[in-house]
Amino acid sequence: MTSLDLSLYLVADQEFCRPGGIERIVAAAIDGGASMVQLRGTRTNLRQFLTDALALRALTRRAGIPLIINDHIDIALAAGADGVHVGQADMPAPFARQLLGKDKIIGLSVTCTEDISERDLVLVDYVGLGPVFPTRSKTDAAPALGLQQFAILRSRIALPVVAIGGINLSNAGSVMAAGADGVAVVSAICSAPNPRQATMSLRQCIEEAWQ
Amino acid sequence: MTSLDLSLYLVADQEFCRPGGIERIVAAAIDGGASMVQLRGTRTNLRQFLTDALALRALTRRAGIPLIINDHIDIALAAGADGVHVGQADMPAPFARQLLGKDKIIGLSVTCTEDISERDLVLVDYVGLGPVFPTRSKTDAAPALGLQQFAILRSRIALPVVAIGGINLSNAGSVMAAGADGVAVVSAICSAPNPRQATMSLRQCIEEAWQ
Numbered sequence: 482m483t484s485l486d487l488s489l490y491l492v493a494d495q496e497f498c499r500p501g502g503i504e505r506i507v508a509a510a511i512d513g514g515a516s517m518v519q520l521r522g523t524r525t526n527l528r529q530f531l532t533d534a535l536a537l538r539a540l541t542r543r544a545g546i547p548l549i550i551n552d553h554i555d556i557a558l559a560a561g562a563d564g565v566h567v568g569q570a571d572m573p574a575p576f577a578r579q580l581l582g583k584d585k586i587i588g589l590s591v592t593c594t595e596d597i598s599e600r601d602l603v604l605v606d607y608v609g610l611g612p613v614f615p616t617r618s619k620t621d622a623a624p625a626l627g628l629q630q631f632a633i634l635r636s637r638i639a640l641p642v643v644a645i646g647g648i649n650l651s652n653a654g655s656v657m658a659a660g661a662d663g664v665a666v667v668s669a670i671c672s673a674p675n676p677r678q679a680t681m682s683l684r685q686c687i688e689e690a691w692q
Numbered sequence: 693m694t695s696l697d698l699s700l701y702l703v704a705d706q707e708f709c710r711p712g713g714i715e716r717i718v719a720a721a722i723d724g725g726a727s728m729v730q731l732r733g734t735r736t737n738l739r740q741f742l743t744d745a746l747a748l749r750a751l752t753r754r755a756g757i758p759l760i761i762n763d764h765i766d767i768a769l770a771a772g773a774d775g776v777h778v779g780q781a782d783m784p785a786p787f788a789r790q791l792l793g794k795d796k797i798i799g800l801s802v803t804c805t806e807d808i809s810e811r812d813l814v815l816v817d818y819v820g821l822g823p824v825f826p827t828r829s830k831t832d833a834a835p836a837l838g839l840q841q842f843a844i845l846r847s848r849i850a851l852p853v854v855a856i857g858g859i860n861l862s863n864a865g866s867v868m869a870a871g872a873d874g875v876a877v878v879s880a881i882c883s884a885p886n887p888r889q890a891t892m893s894l895r896q897c898i899e900e901a902w903q
Binding site for chain 2: 525526527528529531552553554555556558559569570571572573576579580621
């Protein structure tokens with residue numbers, strides 16, 4: 482249940498998914514081959530965030546893939562999620578590990594060299610590295626790394642790395658070639674006319690990169 | 693340590709306190725007679741929120757008064773706070789109680805008749821009822837109740853009630869007379885030229901209302 486297959490990591494953003502559509506989109510993405518799901522949400526209504534987390538918990542458990550909660554460890558605990566993803570301005574890794582225990586998954590965002598801290602990396606399970614490309618779906622994102630800098634930073638991280646930021650069908654292959662263990666996408670699936678088909682196409686692109 | 697003296701409840705708002713001044717203001721308010729402290733904070737930097745919580749934890753522990761964390765149960769757990777305060781759009785009381793255990797303090801915001809739910813009230817320790825008067829320090833506050841409606845709602849709640857919203861030296865006595873067990877203030881202390889003196893004056897006003 483808590484295996485770590487980062488290959489096609491859906492970030493289901495509450496504000497980015499059409500209202501009421503988050504369950505439908507996540508179900509379609511799971512059906513299309515998403516390997517993990519993260520719920521990312523508004524910070525102004527934690528009750529709705531928990532409601533969505535519980536709904537996605539049911540979907541991901543049925544599919545046997547992990548559900549990760551962005552930022553909010555209390556929501557992860559309340560919903561029985563498989564883990565959390567924290568940024569550099571969120572709960573520090575030592576506190577997150579203490580609250581979650583040793584078996585839960587913790588992911589950490591890295592956006593630059595300065596974020597690569599051994600003290601934190603020994604406590605987490607994977608790194609989200611990016612933004613690789615400019616992104617519209619995160620308003621406070623750091624500057625885009627570009628593929629070359631992504632590859633340099635990736636080589637300095639011993640953990641599994643999922644690439645994030647502006648990734649879609651046109652560049653997923655090059656991101657995998659630059660050393661990513663998987664790609665995290667928001668709009669490439671959430672905003673697609675057919676989220677299941679979009680996920681299948683990304684899945685195929687990733688599997689071709691492995692060959 | 694976790695006794696519940698709501699009489700003069702300081703809400704130390706990170707965004708309302710001058711930058712870097714939150715510890716100084718809280719220390720002065722404790723010195724002036726604050727009976728409880730709540731840390732209320734930005735939702736965009738949970739790491740800074742935790743840092744402030746740990747600092748206030750040291751101050752309140754020394755003074756032997758409770759520290760309450762607004763909204764974020766994970767921050768409360770990580771900082772070893774005495775409890776949390778949740779609103780109607782935050783973690784529901786049953787989940788909050790489960791995460792915190794039976795000994796921690798849980799406060800619940802009530803802004804109208806519809807918020808008075810027995811299912812929730814049996815799980816919490818006190819109610820924050822308001823806003824009594826219009827307030828500048830909470831941008832998403834509900835409409836002000838006024839003293840008369842405050843008194844009506846207060847009479848329907850069996851738990852201790854702290855009044856909140858626009859309370860200052862000029863109206864604290866009338867709020868106590870309307871049935872409050874205490875007053876929660878933000879700007880009346882945080883924005884005062886002399887937070888210790890402002891707290892002492894409010895303390896005196898409350899004690900006069902008791903006579």
